[in-house]
Amino acid sequence: MSYLFQQLLNGLQLGSVYALIALGYTMVYGIVRLINFAHGDIFMVGAYVGYFALSVYRIPFPLVFPLAMVVCAVLGMTIEKLVYKPLRFAPRINLLITAIGVSLFLEYFTSLRFVFGPNFLAYPQPFKIERLNIGGVTINSITIMIFAIVFLLLLILEVIVYRTRIGMAMRAVSYDKETASLMGINVDNIISFTFGIGSALAAVGGILYGIAYPQIHPFMGIMPGLKAFVAAVLGGIGIIKGAVCGALIMGIVEVLASAYISSTLRDAIAFSLLILFLLFKPTGIFGREESEKV
Amino acid sequence: MSLLRVRDLHKNFGGLKAVNSFFLNISPGEFVGLIGPNGAGKTTVFNLLTGIYKPDRGEIIFEGEEITGLSPHRITQKGMSRTFQGIRLFKEMTVLDNIRTAYHPHIQYSLPDALFRTKAFRRKEEEAMEYLISLAKIFKLEKWLKAEARSLPYGEQRKVEIVRALVARPKLLLLDEPSCGMNPREVSELMELLTYVKERYSLTVFLIEHRMPVVMGISERIVVMDFGEIIAEGRPEEVRENPRVIEAYLGKSEWQS
Amino acid sequence: MKQLFGLLVIIYLVLRSLFTFGLINPYGQQIVLYTGIIMIWALGLNLIYGFSGQFSLGHAAFYGLGAYAGALLTKLFPSFFAIVPLSLLVSLLIPSLVAFLIGIPVLRLRSDYLAIATLGFGIVVKILFDNADALTPKLGGSRGMLGIPKYTNLEIVFVFVGITLIFIRNLIYSKYGRALLALKDDEITADVMGVSTMRYKVMAFTFGSGLAGLAGWLYAHLYTFLHPTNFEFLKSIDCLLIVVLGGMGSITGTVIASIVWVFLIEGLRSFLPSYLIEWRFIIYPLLLIMMMLRRPQGIFGKKEARLFRESSWYESFKS
Numbered sequence: 001m002s003y004l005f006q007q008l009l010n011g012l013q014l015g016s017v018y019a020l021i022a023l024g025y026t027m028v029y030g031i032v033r034l035i036n037f038a039h040g041d042i043f044m045v046g047a048y049v050g051y052f053a054l055s056v057y058r059i060p061f062p063l064v065f066p067l068a069m070v071v072c073a074v075l076g077m078t079i080e081k082l083v084y085k086p087l088r089f090a091p092r093i094n095l096l097i098t099a100i101g102v103s104l105f106l107e108y109f110t111s112l113r114f115v116f117g118p119n120f121l122a123y124p125q126p127f128k129i130e131r132l133n134i135g136g137v138t139i140n141s142i143t144i145m146i147f148a149i150v151f152l153l154l155l156i157l158e159v160i161v162y163r164t165r166i167g168m169a170m171r172a173v174s175y176d177k178e179t180a181s182l183m184g185i186n187v188d189n190i191i192s193f194t195f196g197i198g199s200a201l202a203a204v205g206g207i208l209y210g211i212a213y214p215q216i217h218p219f220m221g222i223m224p225g226l227k228a229f230v231a232a233v234l235g236g237i238g239i240i241k242g243a244v245c246g247a248l249i250m251g252i253v254e255v256l257a258s259a260y261i262s263s264t265l266r267d268a269i270a271f272s273l274l275i276l277f278l279l280f281k282p283t284g285i286f287g288r289e290e291s292e293k294v
Numbered sequence: 295m296s297l298l299r300v301r302d303l304h305k306n307f308g309g310l311k312a313v314n315s316f317f318l319n320i321s322p323g324e325f326v327g328l329i330g331p332n333g334a335g336k337t338t339v340f341n342l343l344t345g346i347y348k349p350d351r352g353e354i355i356f357e358g359e360e361i362t363g364l365s366p367h368r369i370t371q372k373g374m375s376r377t378f379q380g381i382r383l384f385k386e387m388t389v390l391d392n393i394r395t396a397y398h399p400h401i402q403y404s405l406p407d408a409l410f411r412t413k414a415f416r417r418k419e420e421e422a423m424e425y426l427i428s429l430a431k432i433f434k435l436e437k438w439l440k441a442e443a444r445s446l447p448y449g450e451q452r453k454v455e456i457v458r459a460l461v462a463r464p465k466l467l468l469l470d471e472p473s474c475g476m477n478p479r480e481v482s483e484l485m486e487l488l489t490y491v492k493e494r495y496s497l498t499v500f501l502i503e504h505r506m507p508v509v510m511g512i513s514e515r516i517v518v519m520d521f522g523e524i525i526a527e528g529r530p531e532e533v534r535e536n537p538r539v540i541e542a543y544l545g546k547s548e549w550q551s
Numbered sequence: 552m553k554q555l556f557g558l559l560v561i562i563y564l565v566l567r568s569l570f571t572f573g574l575i576n577p578y579g580q581q582i583v584l585y586t587g588i589i590m591i592w593a594l595g596l597n598l599i600y601g602f603s604g605q606f607s608l609g610h611a612a613f614y615g616l617g618a619y620a621g622a623l624l625t626k627l628f629p630s631f632f633a634i635v636p637l638s639l640l641v642s643l644l645i646p647s648l649v650a651f652l653i654g655i656p657v658l659r660l661r662s663d664y665l666a667i668a669t670l671g672f673g674i675v676v677k678i679l680f681d682n683a684d685a686l687t688p689k690l691g692g693s694r695g696m697l698g699i700p701k702y703t704n705l706e707i708v709f710v711f712v713g714i715t716l717i718f719i720r721n722l723i724y725s726k727y728g729r730a731l732l733a734l735k736d737d738e739i740t741a742d743v744m745g746v747s748t749m750r751y752k753v754m755a756f757t758f759g760s761g762l763a764g765l766a767g768w769l770y771a772h773l774y775t776f777l778h779p780t781n782f783e784f785l786k787s788i789d790c791l792l793i794v795v796l797g798g799m800g801s802i803t804g805t806v807i808a809s810i811v812w813v814f815l816i817e818g819l820r821s822f823l824p825s826y827l828i829e830w831r832f833i834i835y836p837l838l839l840i841m842m843m844l845r846r847p848q849g850i851f852g853k854k855e856a857r858l859f860r861e862s863s864w865y866e867s868f869k870s
Contacts, residue, residue, distance in 0.1 A: 035663065086844055093606060094847045096666065097795060100788055101839035108832040226674070233667055268678040271671040278671075279656045282664045344743055365749075366742040376743060384736040386853070387729075394726075395733045399745040401726045405754075408725035409718050415725065462745055 002136030007259045008252060013143050013212065015251020016150040020205030021228035022235070022243040023157065024076075024198025030174040030238030031194050033092060037099040038079060039202060040225015041106035044218060046072045046203030047123075047210040048116050054124045061126040065149075068207055069200035076199025077192045085188070111218035123214035146208050153201060154244065160197070161240065170194055174238065223267070227254070230274045236284030245285060295358070297322045297466055297498050298343075298374075303352035305335075305342055312338045314522040316352070320466070320498060327513030327530075328502045331542055334519040336502045337379055340468050344376050345369045357465070371399050375459040376468035379502075381451050383443040389454055390439040393426050396461040426461065433457050433487070449480045453487075460491065469501045473508050481505065485512055510534065518542070555720070555859065559713045563705075570705055580705075581773065582817055587708040588769045590809040591715050593793040594802070595762030598719060600791070601799035602728065603755040604735030605658060606666045609673035610763055610790045615680055615782030616649060617642035617764025618771040619690060622699045625772065626689055635702055639768055646764030647757050654756040658749065673784050680779035695778040703773035711769065715762060720802060720859050722758075731755055732800070792839055798849030803856040808849070 021043050028036045049068040053059040059067065079102055087095050111118040130141045161167035172180040173190045181187045209224065210216050231250035235242025253273060258266040281287075296319050303316035313335045320326055328336050341347045343354060345366040354362045361369050375396075384392050394401075401422050407415040430436045433453055438446055443454065452472060459467055472488070473481045485508060492499055503509035509516065510530040518526040518533055520542040526533050533539055566583065569575045575583065596610045621642035628634045657668045684692030691697065722728050733741035734748045742748045771777055789812075797808030819831040842849070 033663075035666070083840060083844070090843075090847060092662065094843050096606075097791065098840055098843040101836040101843070104785075104788075104836035105833060105840070108829070108836070112829060112833075226670070230667070230671065233664070237663075264682055265678065268675045271674050275657070275668050275671045275675075278660065278664055278668050282660050346739060346743065365747075366739070367745050367747045370743060370745040375745075378740070382737055382740045384733050384740070386736050387732060391729055391732075395729045395741070395746065396744045398726050398730055403726070405722075405727060408727055409721050411721055419725075458744065 003259075005135075005137045007255050009137060009139065009143065011252030011255035012248060013146055013251070014255055015231075015248035016146050017205050017209050017212070018224065018228045018231055018251050019150060019244045019247035020153065020201045020208070021224060022232040022247040023240065024202045025229050026232040026235070026237055026240060026243035027170075027194050027198050029232070031170065031191055032084070032088065034084060034095050034099060035229065036084075036195075036198075037096070037225070038102040038106060039198065040221035040223075040228070041103050041110075042072050042076055042199045042221070043202040043206045043209070043225060044216070044221035045075060045106070045110070046199075046206030047216045047220065048110070048206075049203065050207035050210055051121060051123060051216060054126055064126075065204055065207060068203040072199040072203035072206075073196040076195040076202075080192055080195040085191075107218050107222070116218055118218060120215050120217045123210040123216055125211070125214070142212050146212060149204065149208065153204060157197070157201070157240070166190070166193065227267075227270065230271065234274065234277060234284055236287030239284070239286045242284055242286040295322070296320060297324075297357060298500075299353075299355040300343070301353045301355070303339070303342060303354070304350045305338055305347060306350055311522050313342065313349075316519075316522075316524060318517065318524075320500060322465070322498050323496070325492060325499045325512060325514045326501070327509040327516040328500065328519065329504070329506075329509055329516060329533075330519035330525075333521075334542075335522040336519055337470055338522075339519070340376060340470055340502065343369075343468065344374060367399075370462060370464075373463075373465035374468065375462045375464040375466075377452075377455045377459050377470055377472060379470040379474065381448075381455055383451060383454060383458070385442075385444045387443055388440055389435065389443050389446065390426065390430075392443050392454060393430070393458050393461050394422065396458045397422055397426060399462065429457060429461065448475050449477075452476065452484075456487075456491075460495065463495075464497065466498045466500065469499065469503075471502050471504060473503065473505050481508060484508075488512060555717065556713075559709070559716075563709050566705060566709075582813060584703060584705065584708050584773055585770075586810055586813045587712045588703075588766050588773065589793070589813055590712055590806055591769070592763050592766035593790055593797075593805045593809050594715050594719055595759040595766065596790045597759075597794045597797075597799070597802070597805045598722075598731075598755050598762070599759035601794050601801070601805070602723060602735065603731040603752060604662075605752055605756060606662050607669040607756070607759075608666050608784065608787050608791070609669035609676070610760070611782045611784070611786035612673040612676035613646035613650060613760040613763035614767040614770070614786070614790075615676060615777075615779075616646040617767030618777055618782070619680065619683065619696065619767075620645045620764070621768035622696060622771040622777060623687070623690060625700050625702065626696075626698060629700055639765070642764045642768035643761050644764075646767070647761035650760030651753060651757045654753040655749075658752045658756060670784060670787075673787055677779055677783045680782060683779075691777065693779060695776060697776055699771050699775040699777065701772060701775050703769050708769060711765060715765075716802065716806075716859075723802070724860070727751065727754070735800075795847075796842060796849050798851035798853060800853050801849070801851040801855055802859045803854070804849055804851030807851070 021039065024039050025036060028034055028039070046068045049071050050064050053064045053067055054061070083098055083102055084095065087098060110116040127141070132139045161170060169180065169185045169190050170193070172183065172185060173187055177187055227250055228247060231246035232243045233246070234249060235244070235246030250270065254266055254270050257269040261269060298318065298320040300316060300318040303313055305313040316339060328339070330336055338347065342349050345364050345368070348363050352362070353360060356372060356374060359372070361372060384395065387395070401418050403415050403418045427436060427439070430439055435450065435453060435457060438450060443451065446454065452475070456469070456472060473484055476484060488499065489512065491497065501509060501513065513530060516528065516530055516533045517524055518539050525538045525542060526536045570580055592614055596607070599605050599607050621638040624638035624641055625634050653672060657665060660668055681693040683690035689696070730741070730746045730751045733744065733746055734751060738748050793808045793812050794805055796812070797804030797806070816831070819834065820828065823831060
């Protein structure tokens with residue numbers, strides 16, 4: 001029984017990290033209807049920034065987070081301005097293909113030797129790990145840190161989106177871009193801002209992932225990115241609380257599948273569940289039907 | 295024997311009751327008009343009849359057979375076809391292909407016939423071509439046949455929409471504001487055309503229209519909707535005088551002082 | 552169509568002589584055959600996506616299913632004389648069947664969700680390939696499958712490229728092709744016009760995936776070695792790139808783009824100095840992005856070479 005709780009805890013931990021990535025996907029989709037395939041790679045860049053900050057430049061641990069957030073936010077916003085913005089009115093498929101191109105580019109470029117290199121790198125441990133044992137379940141300080149940070153960020157995001165003017169602008173643009181611009185909202189800036197926030201969250205996710213599962217490499221973003229995306233769809237794409245819910249579920253399913261069924265088939269099970277879910281409720285847990293007006 | 299019988303049709307969108315308790319009976323050979331202010335639910339009724347929306351409640355019976363909930367292509371194959379309020383031609387195709395696509399259910403050959411280019415394939419395609427070209431000639435569209443549908447002038451596109459609906463040899467033709475965007479000359483041409491078509495192809499027509507001269511002049515019977523419900527029904531002269539109808543269009547007389 | 556047939560015969564004769572007289576080295580010959588295989592694979596996706604507008608990101612999975620299924624049979628029964636046509640049939644039918652079964656539920660989804668569902672499907676299949684040795688060790692699993700007999704040659708590839716081109720062309724210029732183009736253009740209207748959209752979407756998906764399976768067989772029996780990474784999601788992107796590059800809905804475009812793509816990948820491998828070899832994986836996505844920004848309709852857009860277009864009996868109706 002305590003084994004089950006342990007796995008649930010592990011699943012929640014994994015899911016929390018996925019949530020940080022999933023939020024970026026869902027916010028960007030909500031606002032520009034784009035599946036930003038490159039998002040998982042921004043997560044990867046965040047992890048690497050953390051790596052270099054900690055091991056090479058010896059930057060104090062608390063500062064590493066804001067540093068990575070800024071770097072990734074800038075990266076995300078730059079990509080948007082350079083590549084996605086010119087295609088804003090193009091067919092969705094073109095945007096998708098472009099996003100895939102950006103993703104591949106980031107992966108292969110960073111695996112060049114003079115950039116990050118293609119090898120697996122071991123993540124530095126920035127603090128001593130304490131372990132706590134409650135009724136047969138082990139919690140370590142990494143888990144607590146992850147829960148704390150993710151919870152804090154979610155709170156901040158909630159405040160931004162629902163209690164600030166810029167958040168209101170974000171919501172307006174996601175409902176109806178044209179009308180929002182007629183109301184005086186600078187749609188371009190809001191879109192950039194959304195990419196920025198999403199990327200910053202992914203950056204934190206990258207660092208946390210690196211600390212918790214301490215191996216990083218340039219292609220590390222592919223699977224978590226896909227899973228986080230699946231999670232966002234599961235919860236209802238475009239809906240913030242959907243992304244969080246979906247991510248937590250995804251994390252738990254993945255860990256439980258690995259623990260109780262098979263670790264090699266873990267991903268297959270996770271994605272199969274996704275496909276099944278999509279067939280019955282494609283709009284996700286919290287999603288609403290979007291019908292075409294005829 | 296009625297051609298189309300609609301009983302107690304309901305359709306909600308979220309909290310909005312788009313169609314509420316809609317009843318209708320159309321006999322073969324009739325020319326029925328459907329009018330009402332914007333947002334009354336007229337196009338929604340068409341969408342329900344043609345299977346694009348599924349009703350929340352109610353029945354639709356066509357030629358004695360229940361068609362409620364069937365998918366659009368099955369309903370079309372049973373003999374009901376329609377035009378759309380905004381033109382929905384296949385933009386990437388030529389006019390000819392637009393029309394040919396609508397003739398799809400009547401072109402009878404199998405997949406192997408197509409793949410191996412059998413005699414059956416050639417014969418059916420040629421027959422289809424002859425029929426379609428002769429139809430295009432009747433509607434004076436033959437010079438547009440090889441042009442891309444979206445390059446046509448608006449009035450001609452509307453004609454193509456109508457021809458496309460006719461090609462499937464329907465028994466009941468639903469026209470959604472066919473005169474939308476036309477100038478007066480085109481409108482009177484359209485009225486002649488519709489009368490001719492109805493006679494020649496023994497059609498029954500159900501027409502949504504905003505232009506009163508058109509619908510009053512051409513319909514035998516008119517149904518009036520407002521806020522999703524039928525508020526009046528009868529001959530054009532009756533409906534024109536009906537106070538509820540006038541109120542729906544012009545508002546209550548209190549405001550007119 | 553006679554012109555197309557004639558052209559194919561001429562190209563075959565030219566290639567046959569080049570091969571027989573050693574004017575193209577074995578490596579070059581393999582590249583030529585590979586080009587034909589890619590062409591069949593890409594034409595399959597063009598049918599699903601270019602002509603019918605169904606965004607499938609799992610095309611490599613069907614390629615793999617055909618490859619593994621066919622290769623297993625030929626490996627198991629190497630001396631059975633009829634194994635070649637039999638395993639070809641299997642390579643065609645198994646992916647088609649899977650596509651049919653998956654297609655019926657999945658093709659109801661809207662384009663974004665369809666993309667995700669097919670993506671997920673592709674990932675699941677790839678993982679199954681990784682674990683295939685649990686089913687039978689001959690399938691190799693994550694270490695790869697070896698020892699596949701080399702049955703693919705110029706004749707086989709040519710015959711299948713020819714059949715594929717002719718069948719696809721005949722399909723497109725028939726009522727079936729028009730139905731597909733209509734549902735790609737405006738699905739609701741197509742339905743209202745009497746076209747059973749679900750039936751034709753599934754049909755295109757089944758056919759296109761079957762072609763992928765066929766290409767897979769040819770691939771397996773050319774390179775004699777299969778590895779699950781050959782069939783992962785990134786490979787589906789490769790195929791998508793070819794279809795988009797050539798122009799969606801253009802047979803000519805897909806044909807040319809396939810040739811260009813193979814020569815680009817191989818050419819870059821040969822021409823780039825060794826320290827720049829890795830850069831070809833960077834040039835590739837940059838090309839993709841550039842294409843989308845500058846010429847999204849692809850090289851050919853919707854244009855079709857006269858060779859492929861509707862035959863002359865239609866022209867005679869020009870009034």
